[in-house]
Amino acid sequence: MSEREGKVWRRIALVPGSFDPVTLGHLDLVIRASSLFDEVVVAVLENASKQPWFSAAGRVLMVQREMAALKNVRVVRFSGLLADLAAQHGAEVVVRGVRGGSDLEYETLMARMNAHLRPGLDTVFLPSSPQLTHIASRLVREIAYLGGSVQGLVSEKVAMAMETRAEEKRAEHAFTNRGAE
Numbered sequence: 001m002s003e004r005e006g007k008v009w010r011r012i013a014l015v016p017g018s019f020d021p022v023t024l025g026h027l028d029l030v031i032r033a034s035s036l037f038d039e040v041v042v043a044v045l046e047n048a049s050k051q052p053w054f055s056a057a058g059r060v061l062m063v064q065r066e067m068a069a070l071k072n073v074r075v076v077r078f079s080g081l082l083a084d085l086a087a088q089h090g091a092e093v094v095v096r097g098v099r100g101g102s103d104l105e106y107e108t109l110m111a112r113m114n115a116h117l118r119p120g121l122d123t124v125f126l127p128s129s130p131q132l133t134h135i136a137s138r139l140v141r142e143i144a145y146l147g148g149s150v151q152g153l154v155s156e157k158v159a160m161a162m163e164t165r166a167e168e169k170r171a172e173h174a175f176t177n178r179g180a181e
């Protein structure tokens, strides 16, 4: 906490994402953000444009469970502009994890656009921890779908949810493709 114009000022950071599913990389990022800021709002994107594996409500629940031990972290669901959400929560910082060069390019663009939409809204990039740099939700979904192990990429609870969802996905595909051969 710090003081601004004689008032106590809490530094609030937003950690937005699709969290489809929440990974150990996300957890690491939020733990680190929670030690850097007074309050962290984890914002789960509702209308993830790509068809998400898990519903928004399901993703929020999963993220809440993973972050339950972090006392200065709240989880919200959002749609619309991140810049508006930041204003709503009094957040002046967005925190994003960066795994490498291509992440940085995309994230820089988003950071500048968010600052354009809401002057004063800044973005802090945290480099992913070296042992987690290979983790991406998209790859985790692909591995689960193909029957591989997602151990070490997501928590045990999330791994179990993924196994169930992967089975449903495979059944859906088998149903859609029946008679196609």
Ligand code: PNS
Pocket: 016, 017, 018, 019, 045, 080, 081, 082, 083, 109, 110, 111, 113, 114
């Ligand atoms: O986990 P992801 O999919 O990398 O997260 C992307 C996210 C949610 C951060 C991004 O899509 C986002 O901020 N969406 C909100 C819509 C928005 O504000 N768009 C303009 C930002 S440049």
